[in-house]
Amino acid sequence: MVCQAHIAKCRLQGPHRPLHIYHQPGDFIIGGIVSHGGFLSTSATFMEEPPPVLPEELVVVPKVYQHILALAFAVKEINGCSHILPNITLGFHIYDSYTNARKTYLATLILLSKLEKCVPNYVCDTENNLTGVIGGLNSEISFYVATILDIYKIPQETDIPRSTGGIMGFSLTTYVWWTWIGVIAVDNDNGERFVHTVLQLFSQNGICFAFIERIPNFSFISEINDMLQQGAKMHDKIMSSKANVVVNYGESYSMAFLKWLPYLSEHDMTNNVKSKVWITTAEIEFSSFVYQRNWDSRLFNGAIAFEIHFRDPLGFHQYVEHRNPSNTDADGFIRDFWQQAFDCVFPDITAHQVEGNICTGEEKLENLPGSFFEMSMTGHSYSIHSAVYAMAHALHAMSTSRPRHIGMTYGGRVKNQNQLFWQLHHILRTISFNNTAGDVVSFNKNGEVASSLDIINWIIFSNQSLHRVRVGRIDPGAPSDQAFTIDKEVITWHSWFNQASPFSACTESCQPGSSKKVKEGKPFCCYDCILCPEGKISNQEDMNDCTKCSDENYPSKERNICIPKSISFLSYEEPLGISLAIVALSFAFITTLVLGTFLKNHKTPIVKANNQNITYTLLVTLLLCFLCALLFIGQPKKMTCLLQQAAFGIIFSVAVSCVLAKTVTVILAFTATKPGSRMRMWVGRRLANSIVISCSLIQAAICTLWLAISPPFPDVDKHSMPEEIILECNVGTVIMFYCVLSYMGLLAIISFTVAFLARKLPDIFNEAKFITFSMLVFCSVWLSFVPSYLSTKGKYTVAVEIFSILASSAGLLGCIFSPKCYIILLRPELNNREQIISINKMKN
Structure with missing residues (x-):
């Protein structure tokens, strides 16, 4: 039935x-x-x-x-x-x-x-x-x-x-101790399921497998040799691996097989104390076969075991302690257990001779190795x-x-x-x-007992006794922040690791400042460390990629932190700024002295020559040119940005127009003195003034159009300089800026050409040759300005423009007015009409 x-x-x-x-x-x-x-x-x-x-x-x-x-x-x-x-x-x-x-x-x-x-x-x-x-x-x-x-x-x-492997994987990946581990699993369906589970779980959490080995099974005695050979290969592979952590999943007796490993190796294990961090699942029990009685188990010293949380039931220790073959007649197992555990035999009344040690029955269970018997449950x-x-x-x-x-x-x-x-x-x-x-x-709704796991540290002494130290706990029923607890400080590691927390990784950690690059054909845990590219950092170990700093920061030299950028502009408080300001003011002062000298000697022939008013206008304009440079120094403001380029363009155009007017006046003066010349009608102040006003108005119109379309404005440049945030005046439209420069350059070239043609005209007051030199200096400065301006960044761009303004203005001042000042101040005897006429006759 x-x-x-x-x-x-x-x-x-x-x-x-x-x-x-x-x-x-x-x-x-x-x-x-x-x-x-x-x-x-x-x-x-x-x-x-x-x-x-x-x-x-x-x-x-x-x-x-x-x-x-x-x-x-x-x-x-x-x-x-x-x-x-x-x-x-x-x-x-x-x-x-x-x-x-x-x-x-x-x-x-x-x-x-x-x-x-x-x-x-x-x-x-x-x-x-x-x-x-x-x-x-x-x-x-x-x-x-x-x-x-x-x-x-x-x-x-x-x-x-079924869940031990998953729980163990959860704990390991949460605590992130190791990323390169080996796995040993029993060679059956459960072992395959475990490997499949942990392979997926660990991989998702950045852990790779150095090896996956199977604990061999055997059904017949003839298979033992094959099993031992397989075990020897397994041992050598485990010990030669860089992985210092080995996860074991098996049946309760699997530990007895693992004890074989050191004795199966072809290498001498006498002085070899190398070990691994062995991690065992709750299915595995610390046990031994009878013939492993005297085998050294310290290979597994410091192992981390997951065990079902339990407490000794009251009275169990005393119950076990009083077990004795002489007072437990109903126990049909104790005599066999006693003989096997203590390696002795009980005398048989039918036998004439007993081989081996005699069991007295007074042996103490607490003296047995932990792999044979434990007094606590x-x-x-x-x-x-x-x-x-x-x-x-x-x-x-x-x-x-x-x-x-x-x-x-x-x-x-x-x-x-x-x-x-x-x-x-x-x-x-x-x-x-x-x-x-x-x-x-x-039992819960799935028919499972709601139980937690203890994390146990195995400490195995030289006498093979086992001490279990609770170092943590996994409680699925606890709040998420309390589900996993562990105290690394109380863990006793194998002596091979010198009591330091073991390191197990395929590659040394990539330090901050570098990132990982996976080796082709290798697991993702095996990688090279490459320095972060310029402009990027990594501030943690083993980062997959470097990150850019924000626009307000820049990477350190080690490329591991972002440092706030400094604010940069050409200020009066730094040496470059104050130096340029002193030079500008010095030239302005010199220009003022020259102007004063000319005003004081305004009735002398050398001052009256070549249109006295144009000379004064040029000096005043040069004075403004030097002072204009001061607009470029200091923190950019809305008003200074509007005035900088417009003032520079218009003032310089007036100065070059004055030079052009003086040059044209010289040529017309000599042409008009020839008999029958029709140029006399053009000689006079009207032509010179017309040249200055018309040329200046064209530049003023260009600047007005610039200010109307896209005026300059204060701007912040966070990208040009890697370590600085540049405060600058954005020109608005670059086209208009170069239009101003181009027009000013056109005037300078015309002046240079006209002056060059008139450089050999006879007369002691002939300024053409001096204007030629001044325009040569002026053009040279501004032609070199363009590439210099484009190749510099930040406050140095402003410094280049200031230098060009000062250099070109100083060239005009020096080349045109220094010869006249020399005569006025040092050779006053030459500054009279009679002397000038006699000199001209000698030249003719």
Whole structure:
């Protein structure tokens, strides 16, 4: 008869042994399948059931015994508790799976058959009815059990942790310790799922994989050599990698395999203390095989382990401490465990000779290495303890909730087994209680126990004892800012790292001032560091790209910070500005002295020659030219920007027009003196004045049009100079600026040409040759001004224009007026009409 109840599965978040629960009138029997070959020669139960047929030699993991004690302790507590299953005695059966699918299927069928032989679907009575199953420590064993139970629709409370890898990945990527890690995963479907999960999660958070290795499995003895060779290659690859962090995902016994790695290498490991930061998931248990008793486990010293949060139930330590082969007759496992753990044998009364050390029974469990046995409950054992209590509370609730459940009491009969399965499943999903450790055990809507993870630092001493130090916690139910906590300062790292926080990256971090450039064909964590280009910075390590500073800032020399730009303009407070101002004022003063000298000697022939009024106009204009330079010094204002270029253009045009007028006057004067010349009518002040006024008005019209269309204005230039913000007068339209310069240049070229043609005319008052030199200087200055103006930036552009103004004005002043001042001041005897006439006669 096959039960038709629907399968019921609940997840208990945390590894624990498969415990199979029976319903029997008057008693509940809990049966268990040990997840791997835990004991050498027997699988006898505490209820003294006959053991199944077992192989004579097995690879043994003595630590499994603690999980059995957790089960026995939980049953003992429940039987001694008056408010849980009162008047009912709880018992259990235990079978061994030998990590073998065939053996696991057989053990599960024996549980279902109600006899100590496999008779599926045979029901002879209502006693020893299997009512529920608690899943196994190893996922594959739980899967094998579930395959059979699914046929019979028996509720299963299974523990196959699926989120440990994701939680671990969350913590690592949140804390961002390392970006270059290796991964070792068990070689099965769960391992593949884990690798797929962490590969995606870690990659999204900037973590790359140096290697991904599989923990090999073997089904036959003949495969051991291949497994060892694979392990040797794995070890050498791990130790030669630059990755200092290795993430391990496996079954509970995987640590025992990892202990093989140092002994499988082809290299001498005697003095090699190199290690890695080993990170283990909650599925892995710190355990060893029997033959690894004296193996050094300090390779894993400083490991970071994720374990299910637990507290030792009250009385468990004392319960374990009093376990002894001499006072626990009902314990069918303790003698085998004792012999394997302490490497001794109990004398056999039938044997004539005993080989090996004799077990006295007085050995102390606390002296065993941590990989063999721990006096305190581990996370795996705690899960078993909580699972038994969860099932007991569910059965208690089912037996007391309604009168129809009276059949579950001692001596009753259960007529509808399917209904029992459904009721048990429903109650398990809604059960909530406080266990003896004071923790609340309850299931969420997904049937998962709301449990947190502790982050444990393994400290392994030379005597192989294990000390677990809690360094952090992951609590999915806490607020987001408190979900992950860790204290790096209390972590003890492997001595290889000299107690410094280990560094694990494919490439040294790119320092501020540089950015990452991924190496072609390599993971994105492997990159070169390149200096930020000019104008950009990076102010953090490992930046993917450099960023530009704002317009108000510029990069430092190291290109790691932005420095505020200084405000720059040609001011009176800096040496360049004050120097130009002094030069301008000095030339203005000299011009004033020259003008005063000419005014004082206005009746002398040398002053009267070549149009006295034009001479005064030119001197006044040169004075204004020198003073005009002062408009360009100081912080640009609206009014100064409007006056700068317009004043400069008009004043200089007047000055050049005066020079042109003087030159034309000289030529006309000599031409008009020839007999029969018609030029006499043009000689006089009227022509000179007309030249000055007309030429100046044209320039004034150009400047007026400029001011009307696009006048100059104060502007801020943030881009021309990398470290300065330039305050300047924007000319508005460059075309009009160059129109002013071009017109002034045209006047200067005409003046130069006319003066050059008249340079050899005889007369001591002939100014043509002096004007020629002055125009040569003037044109040279302004021709060199254009490229200089275009090639400089900031206040130096203004300085170039001021220098051109001063140099060209000084050229006019010096070349035209210095010879006359020389005669007036130093050679006054030459400044008379008689002397001039005699000199002219001598020249003729």
